[in-house]
Each structure stands twice: as structure tokens, then as C-alpha cells.
Amino acid sequence: MVRQIVETLRASQGIVAKADIAEVTSRLGLSQSDTIRVGDDCAAIPDGDGYLLFAVEGLINEFVAADPWFAGWCGIMVNVSDIAAMGGRAIAVVDAIWAAGDAAADPMLRGMRAAAETFAVPLVGGHTNLRNDRAQLSVAILGRAKRLLTSFDARPGDRLIAAIDLRGRYREPFSNWDSATDAPERRLRGDVEILPLIAEAGLAAAGKDISQGGIIGTAMMLAECSSVGLAIDLAAIPRPESVPLERWLRTFPSFGFILSVVPASAAGVIARFADRGIEAVDIGGVTADRAVRIGLGDDAETIWDFTRQPLMGCLHA
Structure with missing residues (x-):
């Protein structure tokens, strides 16, 4: 078995x-000898007595098409989880949304707003294209940790x-x-x-x-x-x-x-x-x-x- x-x-x-x-x-020339190590849930950037945490998630197109409200929700939730996985707390998120008009964008926007309110993380801006041929979504987050996981x-x-x-x-x-x-x-x-x-x-x-x-x-x-x-x-x-x-x-x-x-x-x-x-x-x-x-x-x-x-x-x- x-x-x-x-x-x-x-x-x-x-x-x-x-x-x-x-x-x-490899294509980007990133190396494990760099100050910011690659492979973690977030980039951990030394900042004073702690770390700024920076991450981004791109939602799978099929998922966005099949369940756009939950895709919007997950865009926030998975980023909050990535911050937590590093021992941090979220500060704010931004989104990049593409859709074929207002109606197609609406459930993704409602899902993001609901999750942002639920987790008490402010949405502070992003990128919008409502003249695309399909719906796509990406969400980035900033957080901070005192001590890392x-x-x-x-x-x-x-x-x-x-x-x-x-x-x-x-x-x-x-x-x-x-x-x-x-x-x-x-x-x-x-x-x-x-x-x-x-x-x-x-x-x-x-x-x-x-x-x-x-x-x-x-x-x-x-x-x-x-x-x-x-x-x-x-x-x-x-x-x-x-x-x-x-x-x-x-x-x-x-x-x-x-x-x-x-x-x-x-x-x-x-x-x-x-x-x-x-x-x-x-x-x-x-x-x-x-x-x-x-x-x-x-x-x-x-x-x-x-x-x-x-x-x-x-x-x-």
C-alpha cells in the first residue's frame, strides 16, 4: 500500500x-549564499530587532474560474498562513486582479474583502485590469516577526x-x-x-x-x-x-x-x-x-x- x-x-x-x-x-540568479534565503514561506528581511516578512501567492487559474469567491478568500488566507508559518504577524496585503469586466471580478473582490476583515489585515492597494479575457488573481503580503520559524x-x-x-x-x-x-x-x-x-x-x-x-x-x-x-x-x-x-x-x-x-x-x-x-x-x-x-x-x-x-x-x- x-x-x-x-x-x-x-x-x-x-x-x-x-x-x-x-x-x-536558477534563471534569476538567486543563491543560498544570499542574505535572503530562498525556499522559505516568506522572504525574511532583517529589520532592526526583528524581520520584515514578504510573500506572494498566485491562485491557480482553474480554481479562480471554478470558485472565484473562495479564491479571493484564499488569496488572503494563504498569505496570512505563510506569515504565521515564519513566526510573524501580518501587516498589510496588496492584490493584482484581472477579469473580463466588473461582474467577473466581483466575487473575487468580495472574497478578498471578507477574508481581510476576518483576519484583520488591511488591503492597501494593488493592480487592476478589468479588460482581460479571463479571471486571474495574485495577492502579496507584508508582515513582521520578532523571532523566526x-x-x-x-x-x-x-x-x-x-x-x-x-x-x-x-x-x-x-x-x-x-x-x-x-x-x-x-x-x-x-x-x-x-x-x-x-x-x-x-x-x-x-x-x-x-x-x-x-x-x-x-x-x-x-x-x-x-x-x-x-x-x-x-x-x-x-x-x-x-x-x-x-x-x-x-x-x-x-x-x-x-x-x-x-x-x-x-x-x-x-x-x-x-x-x-x-x-x-x-x-x-x-x-x-x-x-x-x-x-x-x-x-x-x-x-x-x-x-x-x-x-x-x-x-x-
Whole structure:
């Protein structure tokens, strides 16, 4: 069974698309020796006693066409999550929107406005083109962190904690798990605040927001950036009882994070999420061999070996 899961995930668009990052960074001349490291959820720019965080998301065209209101919502939400994944708090967002007229733009605009109000993040400008032949959307965000969570600081011996809000439903036909649009504003804001509080308390130094790559793809990205390996117990991953494992592993959750934590801090990190009704579980460990292995009981397979093949090409310098 694990062999089948490995083959399915390797071929999934969420993981295959990560290889595009290596091509783009090479063409742009970006390097891990630069001050701003490539491969994190945000660019972390040193600023006084902390960091400015800068990120951007482009929404998949098919998603925008099929569910424009939720695409607008997600444009804000995923950026807020990226800021939180770095241990930061959002300051403001800007958007770039293209549409074939006012009517086509309206649901995207309403979705963005609703999410911006929900997460208390101001929309402060952007770019507009309402004379395009299709709808497209991109949203950028600025935030600030006092102390970072990064993709580059997982260490062998750490425990891998997955925290996912299971109180939701799929937004069909895509594998987007929506645990946010019906939730109280106060709860959502408090949930996002868990991450900077964990960072500031020194309970973790490394983590990532679970992205289109799903929980395994996101864990692979973390491992590559930190030049480590992982051993993941698929049975331990928190998931809704009604959702098949293979689909859940390809799911993009509204609230989902992976944290690499020293063993002594694992219980404290899990408790922070549990106090807010969010499932947080130790799903495996960080290893020194630079290979990611996933397993169910005695059935285990290597899904990626970074000594043989890079994924994003974003290694720790």
C-alpha cells in the first residue's frame, strides 16, 4: 500500500510543480549564499530587532474560474498562513486582479474583502485590469516577526509535529479543506497567533505552512531546505475519519502547519494547539540521512532521496 501512495504522491501536481522553483531561482540568479534565503514561506528581511516578512501567492487559474469567491478568500488566507508559518504577524496585503469586466471580478473582490476583515489585515492597494479575457488573481503580503520559524533549522533528532484544523469540509471539486469560512473571526485570529507565540517562546525554530504539496510534499520541502531526512508514520497524521488517506495526503488544509521541535518541547507545542481544538500530533522524526521515508507499520518506502535528486534545489548553504 505504501508503494502505491509513494507513486501517487510523486506524480501529483502539488509535488511535481515544486521542481519549477529550482528552474526559476536558477534563471534569476538567486543563491543560498544570499542574505535572503530562498525556499522559505516568506522572504525574511532583517529589520532592526526583528524581520520584515514578504510573500506572494498566485491562485491557480482553474480554481479562480471554478470558485472565484473562495479564491479571493484564499488569496488572503494563504498569505496570512505563510506569515504565521515564519513566526510573524501580518501587516498589510496588496492584490493584482484581472477579469473580463466588473461582474467577473466581483466575487473575487468580495472574497478578498471578507477574508481581510476576518483576519484583520488591511488591503492597501494593488493592480487592476478589468479588460482581460479571463479571471486571474495574485495577492502579496507584508508582515513582521520578532523571532523566526524557518525552513532551514530542522535538526536530526527533532520531532516532527503536524497541526491541522480538522473542523471543516472539502470545497469540491478541489482537494481544499475549508475549516475557515464558517468559523468565528475571533477563533481564527487566535489560531493564527499560536505560531508567533511558539516562535517567541523558543519552542520551535523550524516549520512550514502545509501547501499545495500536501503534508508529505511540505515535509519534503522542509527536509530539503534543512539538509536533513525524515521518517514519517502515515498512521499518526491527523485526518478526518471519513477521508481516505491517499486523498488527505494530497489535501491543502485551511489551517495546517508542520513544525520541527526538539523532543523536550514537543509536548508544549502540541498543548498550544490542543488548547484551541486543533489536532497536533507527533508524526515522526528528523534524521541525518537526507532521505524522506513514509510508512504504515512495517511497510515503509523512501519517497525522496535528496542525495540523488533535488526537489526545489533550495539547500541550506
